[in-house]
Amino acid sequence: MxxxxxxxxxxxxxxxxxxxxxxxxxxxxxxxxxxxxxxxxxxxxxxxxxxxxxxxxxxxxxxxxxxxxxxxxxxxxxxxxxxxxxxxxxxxxxxxxxxxxxxxxxxxxxxxxMPPVPGPEGVVAGVSEFPLTVNPRLAGIKTLNRLEQVMASRGLTDELYEVAMCDSAGQLVEGTRTNVLMKTSAHWITPPRECLAVAGVMRGHVMDYLDRQGEKVEYSAIPPSKLKGPDFQGLYLMNSVIGIVPVRRFDGLDLPVNDALATIFNPLDLVEF
Missing domain, CATH: 3.30.470.10 (Aminotransferase class 4, branched-chain amino acid transferase, N-terminal domain)
Incomplete structure (x- = not known):
């Protein structure tokens, strides 16, 4: 019961x-x-x-x-x-x-x-100084143990919508309350479940969509240097409340805003009763 x-x-x-x-x-x-x-x-x-x-x-x-x-x-x-x-x-x-x-x-x-939802122009994000560690037996599970995210969120300011957390190698893994997805000219990149503190519901929805469209997805943590690469086309934050939000500025770097995912999330199309 x-x-x-x-x-x-x-x-x-x-x-x-x-x-x-x-x-x-x-x-x-x-x-x-x-x-x-x-x-x-x-x-x-x-x-x-x-x-x-x-x-x-x-x-x-x-x-x-x-x-x-x-x-x-x-x-x-x-x-x-x-x-x-x-x-x-x-x-x-x-x-x-x-x-x-x-x-x-x-x-x-x-x-x-409902919190305010960012517009299509994108948001400003930074990098947390607080690292993310993931127990492999609990990877991806949305447990109540979120103290690392609480500590990382202390770095948020009025300007920053989100801060990304890195693994021990300094690679981007996820935000304090969002999963991350990067677009390049050849494919998409998102960290695999075993790297994640939370494997989000919206992340699952987006990955299924990309799979149905025949899009190539690479599952790996994201080195920050890739955001400066010639094939970089966009960075996104995702969760099931805000949907999919592009990042226009990350850690002081201006990013291109790509609308490739603009039509994926219409909440009224995904409502269940």
Whole structure:
């Protein structure tokens, strides 16, 4: 069973393992009126990643929680955009790292207003001084352990929309809240899952699109020097709330803004009810 908790109810226990140890996962879902953008991808990811952590949850349980949240909150936002967040934890488990053999997971549900979405002219991004490390057993999983992203985000300024995080070799891996994709004259480049702290839902949608179009994609971390290469054509940031955003200036370097992905993300085409 799944214990569903509204974040507004203040019923989250101080012994919840998500609070104590980051023992859980989360999904941030863009909503359009009563519909959810890329809902099936979000729920499938949460179920699959929960299985890796040994947290039992089913897609029907999650869908029921989304429907209930829509019933409570959709009227507030009308037909407009809003954000639904699902935080899945192992539940309350007493003192110590070792989880209980049996327990009831908690699903904490919260909503927020839609943040501003950058325009097609692109955004300004920088490079974080805080490196990204990825445990290979947890690569790509959107766990509650996001302290590295929190620390990197301290480098954000009013001018910077995002900061990219690098691996130990100084290669670009992902943003604090976005995945990255680079276009060259010959192909696309994006870091592989095993390099990523979070393998985003939007990243999956875009990769599937490029595959269907027969586009060549190279899965590798991105050396910053490639942004100055003669075949470089554009850098993009992606997540399931903002969609796909071009970068016009990166770490002081002016970049070309390429509209090759401009038509891929129309949230109304991706809504599920």
């Amino acid at each position: 799944l214990n569903v908790i509204s974040a507004n109810s203040n019923n989250v226990s101080a012994t919840d393992r998500g609070l104590s140890y980051g023992d859980g996962l989360f999904e941030t879902i863009r909503m359009e009126g009563c519909g959810a953008v890329l809902l099936s991808r979000h729920l499938r990811r949460m179920v699959a990643d929960a299985a890796v952590l040994g947290i039992a949850v089913t897609e029907p349980e999650l869908r029921a929680a989304v429907r209930d949240a829509v019933g409570v909150h959709a009227e507030t936002f009308g037909s407009g955009s809003w954000v639904l967040k699902l935080v899945l934890t192992r539940g309350s488990g007493g003192r110590g790292y070792r989880p209980a053999d049996e327990g009831m997971p908690n699903l904490i549900v919260s909503v927020s207003a």
